[in-house]
Amino acid sequence: MGDGGWRPVKRTRTFEEVLTQIERRIAEDGLTAGDRLPPERRLAEQLGVSRSSVREAMRVLESLGVVSSQVGRGPDAGAVLTSRPETALTDLLRLHLGMAGLELREVIGTRHMIEHWAASHAASAGADTSALAAALSGMDGASTAEEFVEHDTAFHCAIADASGNRLVAAIMRSLRDSMRRYAVEAVERLGDTAILRADHVRILRAVEAGDADEAARAVTEHLAHAYPSLSGH
Amino acid sequence: MGDGGWRPVKRTRTFEEVLTQIERRIAEDGLTAGDRLPPERRLAEQLGVSRSSVREAMRVLESLGVVSSQVGRGPDAGAVLTSRPETALTDLLRLHLGMAGLELREVIGTRHMIEHWAASHAASAGADTSALAAALSGMDGASTAEEFVEHDTAFHCAIADASGNRLVAAIMRSLRDSMRRYAVEAVERLGDTAILRADHVRILRAVEAGDADEAARAVTEHLAHAYPSLSGH
DNA sequence: GACCACAGTATGGTCAGACCATACCGAACC
DNA sequence: GGTTCGGTATGGTCTGACCATACTGTGGTC
Numbered sequence: 469m470g471d472g473g474w475r476p477v478k479r480t481r482t483f484e485e486v487l488t489q490i491e492r493r494i495a496e497d498g499l500t501a502g503d504r505l506p507p508e509r510r511l512a513e514q515l516g517v518s519r520s521s522v523r524e525a526m527r528v529l530e531s532l533g534v535v536s537s538q539v540g541r542g543p544d545a546g547a548v549l550t551s552r553p554e555t556a557l558t559d560l561l562r563l564h565l566g567m568a569g570l571e572l573r574e575v576i577g578t579r580h581m582i583e584h585w586a587a588s589h590a591a592s593a594g595a596d597t598s599a600l601a602a603a604l605s606g607m608d609g610a611s612t613a614e615e616f617v618e619h620d621t622a623f624h625c626a627i628a629d630a631s632g633n634r635l636v637a638a639i640m641r642s643l644r645d646s647m648r649r650y651a652v653e654a655v656e657r658l659g660d661t662a663i664l665r666a667d668h669v670r671i672l673r674a675v676e677a678g679d680a681d682e683a684a685r686a687v688t689e690h691l692a693h694a695y696p697s698l699s700g701h
Numbered sequence: 702m703g704d705g706g707w708r709p710v711k712r713t714r715t716f717e718e719v720l721t722q723i724e725r726r727i728a729e730d731g732l733t734a735g736d737r738l739p740p741e742r743r744l745a746e747q748l749g750v751s752r753s754s755v756r757e758a759m760r761v762l763e764s765l766g767v768v769s770s771q772v773g774r775g776p777d778a779g780a781v782l783t784s785r786p787e788t789a790l791t792d793l794l795r796l797h798l799g800m801a802g803l804e805l806r807e808v809i810g811t812r813h814m815i816e817h818w819a820a821s822h823a824a825s826a827g828a829d830t831s832a833l834a835a836a837l838s839g840m841d842g843a844s845t846a847e848e849f850v851e852h853d854t855a856f857h858c859a860i861a862d863a864s865g866n867r868l869v870a871a872i873m874r875s876l877r878d879s880m881r882r883y884a885v886e887a888v889e890r891l892g893d894t895a896i897l898r899a900d901h902v903r904i905l906r907a908v909e910a911g912d913a914d915e916a917a918r919a920v921t922e923h924l925a926h927a928y929p930s931l932s933g934h
Numbered sequence: 935g936a937c938c939a940c941a942g943t944a945t946g947g948t949c950a951g952a953c954c955a956t957a958c959c960g961a962a963c964c
Numbered sequence: 965g966g967t968t969c970g971g972t973a974t975g976g977t978c979t980g981a982c983c984a985t986a987c988t989g990t991g992g993t994c
Contacts, residue, residue, distance in 0.1 A: 481976065483760070495799045507945060518978045520753060523946085527716070527757045528764040532789075534796045539946045540986030546945060551802030556765075556793050560786055563767045566728045569784030574868040581869065585814040635807040636814065639872070714947065740974060751949045756976085772975045773957030779974065 482517050483524035489515060490525060494549070505535060505547040532556045553635070557642035565646055572650055573698050576691065579643050583624060583687045586631040586640070587671060588680035595630035600672050607665060613655040617648060620655075623668055627675075654694055663693050715750050719758035722748060727782070738768060738780040765789045786868070790875035798879055805883055806931050809924065812876050816857060816920045819864040819873070820904060821913035828863035833905050840898060846888040850881060853888075856901055860908075887927055896926050 490511075493499065505511070508526065512519040526547060529535040533552035538545045564570045589595075603626055606619035621644045628640035644651070655661060667690035674683035723738065738744070741759065745752040759780060762768040766785035771778045797803045822828075836859055839852035854877045861873035877884070888894060900923035907916035 482978095483976090491796065491799065494796075498801075500801050509945085520756075520977065520979090523753075524757060524760045524976095526946095527760045529796075531761040531764045532793045532796055534800065537946060538986090539984075541944045542987040545986070549800060551797060551800060553793055553797050553803065556789075560765045560789050560793075563724065563727075563762075563765055564784060564786050566724065567767065567782060567784060568731075568733050570786065570868055574866045577864075577866045578868045578872070581814065581818040585818070631810075633807045633810045635803055635811045639811070715949095716947090742974085753948065753950095757947095759975095770975060771957095772955075774973045775958045778957070 482521040483528070486511075486515055486517060486521055486525035487528060490529065499549055501549050501551040503549045505549065507546055531559065554638040554641050557638060558645045561642050561646035572647065575643055575647055576695055576698055579624075579640070579647075580688065580691050582628060582636055582640050582643070583691070584684050586628045586636060587675060587683040587687045589632075590627055590630035591675045591678050591680040591683040593630075593632075594678055595675065597630075597672060597676055599626035599629070600675065604665075604668055604672060607661070607668065610661075613652050616655055616661055617651045620651070620664070620668075621645075621648070627671075630675075651694075658694070664690070667693060715754040716757040716761070719744075719748060719750060719754055720761060723758060723762065732782055734782050734784040736782045738782065740779055764792065787871040787874050790871055791878045794875050794879035805880065808876055808880050809928055809931055812857075812873070812880075813921065813924050815861060815869055815873050815876070816924070817917050819861045819869060820908060820916040820920045822865075823860055823863035824908045824911050824913040824916040826863075826865075827911055828908065830863075830905060830909055832859035832862070833908065837898075837901055837905060840894075840901065843894075846885050849888055849894055850884045853884070853897070853901075854878075854881070860904075863908075884927075891927070897923070900926060 490505065506514070508519050508522045512522045515522070526535065526537060529547075530537060533554070533556035534549065535547045536550045536552075537547050561570070561575065565572070565575065590597075600623060603619050603623035606622065607616055610616040610619055625637065625641050625644060628637040631637065655664070658664070667686065671683060671686045671690065674686050723744075726732065739747070741752055741755045745755045748755070759768065759770060762780075763770060766787070766789035767782065768780045769783045769785070770780050794803070794808065798805070798808065823830075833856060836852050836856035839855065840849055843849040843852055858870065858874050858877060861870040864870065888897070891897070900919065904916060904919045904923065907919050
């Protein structure tokens with residue numbers, strides 16, 4: 469206490485400064501997916517820092533799904549701006565889930581929120597249901613739990629896709645990817661997938677019929693069937 | 702075509718290998734927030750890689766909100782596991798929003814989904830509304846748009862917090878942080894904040910009364926008032 | 935002229951080694 | 965006992981080098 473308001477002079481690390489400058493350039497120059505960033509060596513020279521610092525900044529941007537680095541030479545080489553929020557989200561959720569910083573309960577609750585919203589929107593918007601039907605028939609042909617979960621994921625992601633909101637869809641996909649392990653466990657614990665299949669049919673019917681409330685109810689009950697221990701939320 | 706199933710031998714970069722090993726250690730040893738990772742030099746030696754590669758892996762973990770590096774010596778120094786998904790999410794959304802990889806429409810649509818869900822949950826669960834009331838009075842004392850948005854953010858985040866789902870709350874906070882600029886613009890464009898204030902009061906009343914449907918409706922209309930051009934979703 | 939082989943070169947990926955700033959630890963000293 | 969001060973472990977940064985990759989352009993060959 470009583471530090472008299474003094475603060476350490478230098479808190480920002482070099483690579484953070486590089487990050488903000490790159491971000492500023494992206495905003496000011498209106499760069500978008502597909503555009504290239506200068507090569508690491510040039511960037512280091514222009515910013516007056518070492519290549520290591522530039523590289524650490526690149527790793528951050530890459531982990532956030534903003535750039536993608538390609539070796540070699542030519543138009544496609546170097547650091548190219550991309551737009552992959554879902555891969556970053558997947559890594560983020562998987563790591564925090566593995567660290568017990570997030571509980572499965574919360575992930576499934578979020579999933580419930582998204583599906584509830586997406587299903588009712590898809591129903592009232594009269595969305596295309598061909599992807600849903602395709603995933604459904606894929607589930608019928610599945611013989612293992614992994615295979616079933618694969619098509620189940622496709623089914624539920626298709627609902628999110630039908631919302632027309634890429635951010636919601638990305639969150640959904642990341643949620644499913646990061647909890648794939650638990651989904652397989654849940655299916656194996658259940659033993660029989662007949663109930664789940666019936667739930668899916670009910671959701672599809674409701675969306676086709678344009679009944680938003682029924683679609684939302686069907687989603688809620690489906691999740692309660694899949695994760696009975698978490699039915700609180 | 703016809704590559705005969707051949708694949709490049711080495712696709713994974715060194716730092717990615719470091720990442721997977723660290724992730725494995727976290728999972729196997731059950732490490733959680735507060736635990737320390739070995740020092741960079743030791744990790745490099747143990748894994749047989751250079752310190753640069755370890756550092757790049759650290760940058761990724763740090764950007765995903767999983768570790769936090771402290772210089773110096775002692776129990777708190779080094780790479781400490783943390784659980785900060787919200788900072789990572791904020792960076793992710795801000796960057797993708799700035800790159801036009803995501804549209805404001807989608808961010809606000811996601812926000813709508815969360816608030817709709819959180820408000821009805823808070824209402825039916827009879828959540829504590831003191832934080833909401835505090836933010837409300839803060840808005841009354843605000844003189845600038847920035848100040849207003851500050852307390853407005855607190856209000857809406859409090860709704861998300863009341864859901865009891867930290868992932869939902871983290872997404873909400875990140876959404877608000879990354880779109881702060883646009884929120885200020887929206888308030889300034891509106892000129893008068895009377896309508897928004899009234900909306901907030903209505904939401905608070907509904908939550909207090911435990912009326913989930915009214916709370917959800919109030920949230921929907923509030924967003925329509927704040928962003929009239931995006932009322933489609 | 936069309937095609938192909940090969941050297942050139944720009945790029946990211948990795949490494950080794952050094953130095954700095956920071957912050958704790960502990961011994962020596964009052 | 966308290967204080968001072970050097971030791972040391974930590975992350976942060978820099979330099980310079982080398983490697984693997986993949987395009988580029990040149991020159992030869994048919």
